[in-house]
Amino acid sequence: MVLIETHHLTKIYELGDSTVHALNDVSLTVAHGEFLAIMGPSGSGKSTFMNVIGCLDVPTGGQYLLDGMDIGRRSRDELAELRNKKIGFVFQGFNLLPRTTALENVELPMLYDGCSPRERRERAMDALKAMGLQGREHHHPNQLSGGQQQRVAIARALVNRAPVILADEPTGNLDTRSSVEIMELVVKLNRESRITVILVTHEQDIAAFSRRIVKFRDGRVVSDEPVKQAE
Amino acid sequence: MIGIPSTFRISLRALRVNKMRSALTMLGIIIGVGAVITMLAVGTGASERISAQMASIGSNLLIVVPGSSTSGGIRMGSGTLSTLTQDDAEAIARECPAVSDVAPMYNGTAQVVYGNQNWSTGIIGTTPGILPVRDWSLASGRVFTDQDVRNATKVCLLGQTVVDNLFGNADPVGQVVRIKKVPFTVIGVLEKKGQTDRGQDQDDTIFVPLTTAQKKLFGAPFAGLVRSITVKAKSADELEAAEGQITELLRQRHRIGPRQDLDFTVRNLTQMMQAREQSTQVMGLLLAAIASVSLLVGGIGIMNIMLVSVTERTREIGIRMSVGAKTWDIRLQFIIEALTLSLIGGVVGIILGISGSKIVTLLAGWATIVSPLSVLLAFGFSGLVGLFFGFYPAYKASMLNPIDALHYE
Numbered sequence A: 001m002v003l004i005e006t007h008h009l010t011k012i013y014e015l016g017d018s019t020v021h022a023l024n025d026v027s028l029t030v031a032h033g034e035f036l037a038i039m040g041p042s043g044s045g046k047s048t049f050m051n052v053i054g055c056l057d058v059p060t061g062g063q064y065l066l067d068g069m070d071i072g073r074r075s076r077d078e079l080a081e082l083r084n085k086k087i088g089f090v091f092q093g094f095n096l097l098p099r100t101t102a103l104e105n106v107e108l109p110m111l112y113d114g115c116s117p118r119e120r121r122e123r124a125m126d127a128l129k130a131m132g133l134q135g136r137e138h139h140h141p142n143q144l145s146g147g148q149q150q151r152v153a154i155a156r157a158l159v160n161r162a163p164v165i166l167a168d169e170p171t172g173n174l175d176t177r178s179s180v181e182i183m184e185l186v187v188k189l190n191r192e193s194r195i196t197v198i199l200v201t202h203e204q205d206i207a208a209f210s211r212r213i214v215k216f217r218d219g220r221v222v223s224d225e226p227v228k229q230a231e
Numbered sequence B: 001m002i003g004i005p006s007t008f009r010i011s012l013r014a015l016r017v018n019k020m021r022s023a024l025t026m027l028g029i030i031i032g033v034g035a036v037i038t039m040l041a042v043g044t045g046a047s048e049r050i051s052a053q054m055a056s057i058g059s060n061l062l063i064v065v066p067g068s069s070t071s072g073g074i075r076m077g078s079g080t081l082s083t084l085t086q087d088d089a090e091a092i093a094r095e096c097p098a099v100s101d102v103a104p105m106y107n108g109t110a111q112v113v114y115g116n117q118n119w120s121t122g123i124i125g126t127t128p129g130i131l132p133v134r135d136w137s138l139a140s141g142r143v144f145t146d147q148d149v150r151n152a153t154k155v156c157l158l159g160q161t162v163v164d165n166l167f168g169n170a171d172p173v174g175q176v177v178r179i180k181k182v183p184f185t186v187i188g189v190l191e192k193k194g195q196t197d198r199g200q201d202q203d204d205t206i207f208v209p210l211t212t213a214q215k216k217l218f219g220a221p222f223a224g225l226v227r228s229i230t231v232k233a234k235s236a237d238e239l240e241a242a243e244g245q246i247t248e249l250l251r252q253r254h255r256i257g258p259r260q261d262l263d264f265t266v267r268n269l270t271q272m273m274q275a276r277e278q279s280t281q282v283m284g285l286l287l288a289a290i291a292s293v294s295l296l297v298g299g300i301g302i303m304n305i306m307l308v309s310v311t312e313r314t315r316e317i318g319i320r321m322s323v324g325a326k327t328w329d330i331r332l333q334f335i336i337e338a339l340t341l342s343l344i345g346g347v348v349g350i351i352l353g354i355s356g357s358k359i360v361t362l363l364a365g366w367a368t369i370v371s372p373l374s375v376l377l378a379f380g381f382s383g384l385v386g387l388f389f390g391f392y393p394a395y396k397a398s399m400l401n402p403i404d405a406l407h408y409e
């Protein structure tokens, strides 16, 4: 079953008299439960693509269907609602609220979803536990290691039961050991909870955790191949 | 949508992070609200005092004095001062239908002695009509009669201040005091009345029969001369009628032609007081209006800080948007933050204003009244200021592009 479907997606930035085609005719289909890695040189449009399919940004042209719904011409609040319900973001820089506990950070998506405080607490606790962070619930981000912060971010991405996690260089700020830990968690989520994962990375080792690799160059998809399963 | 209590908690936390800044921002509102409350309290206090004095002096009063209203002090000679007589007063009582009571007066100042105590005070020679005219009554004893006035008997009524100074706690009724060395029997004591609007002690006075004052104390140039006539109209509605009737009557009695200047003036005491009360109220409102400008400045301070705060927290806003915060979630967060600032400032300002009013009373001796309405008004106004000046920053925050906000350094 198809989860994400783009047709001839373009994103054009006008800077003075020069125009940048950050996305140039990108057509891609991602099914439920897939684990996709996006690679490509810097400036090739990977983040732009993630932002568009994550409903954070709107394309200049083309069509985007999320879970069968056309996302073109949606209002700000409709996009916010989609981000809240359907998308879990994991960023390179973690993007946790400072001076706010891990627990409250994880509760954040549910805060904007009208959950009761009790349900918020319970689900946030569960999500943190699933990420192996029990005992760290009341730590602030600056009291956590990078790997722990990224696990809080993953817990936040999961807590509203989004079908897809969009991770833009999630291991970019982490050392090798933490990166592997994070990737093992992500693989587990994909295998056991059937959560679709789309991941941007520069590293072959990280991409190797996925099952399909899409390569971008100059805003275009230049290759799209399954990963050979090395047993 | 996110609930108000959660939003409120978010706002409080944000304000706590920058305690000093929040406090300084509130200071503008605190000072503004404090000043408005104090100024309104001063204004209300002053006009309340005037209306209380108006009641204590007596209501619906006209006072007839010699002299011309049009030529001011220029034509005032000793002759023109002696135009009013006891007969004029009696004629007014007899012939003006709008008048209920009349009290002619011949007054002066004299030394009063009782035993080894002495006291200098104002002596008013008058008729029994003085008590109804001034809405005054006796604390003890009796009033002198028309008979006493005709016979110029040496009896007197003492004001409370005179009693306090000469007799202490003893009962003065029946005792003999000496006014200008002339012995007078005290036949009554007046009730306590307080101060006039000019801060004059009304109880520092002695009433004696009119003729006694003229003949035995202050030696009037001719029999029957009075210095003024105080007249009470039957009701507030009849004040102007009484004024007209008195003017007409005295014009005839003094044989003043239609084109000649009057040799007396009729003043409407109530009107004068009301005008004064009104101007005091206007003054108070004016001061409050000026003070509310500082409230406005406080509001601009809030807007300034909220704009800084929105800029500083651009990334936070981006994060919130990326996990699903909608336009009004963000807007409400910042509006409530501004509102919290201004309302806490308002409450502290109200406390400051109440203390300020007390201090004004203490230092300047002005009566101040903090009315519940002014407190409510100031609180409501500070809330409005918060809403008004908080809206733009909140609007700005809510309209940020999520991507730009997330990437903000």
Ligand SMILES: Nc1ncnc2c1ncn2[C@@H]1O[C@H](COP(=O)(O)OP(=O)(O)OP(=O)(O)O)[C@@H](O)[C@H]1O
Pocket (backbone or CB within 6 Å): A013, A014, A015, A020, A021, A022, A040, A041, A042, A043, A044, A045, A046, A047, A048, A049
């Ligand atoms: N807000 C913007 N305004 C103008 N140009 C932009 C903007 N955002 C991105 N671009 C341009 O769009 C192109 C694609 O950018 P994008 O961030 O998607 O690249 P990327 O593949 O994620 O690169 P990296 O691997 O370095 O993260 C770049 O040439 C970039 O300069």
Ligand SMILES: [Mg+2]
Pocket (backbone or CB within 6 Å): A046, A047, A048, A168
């Ligand atoms: Mg990128």
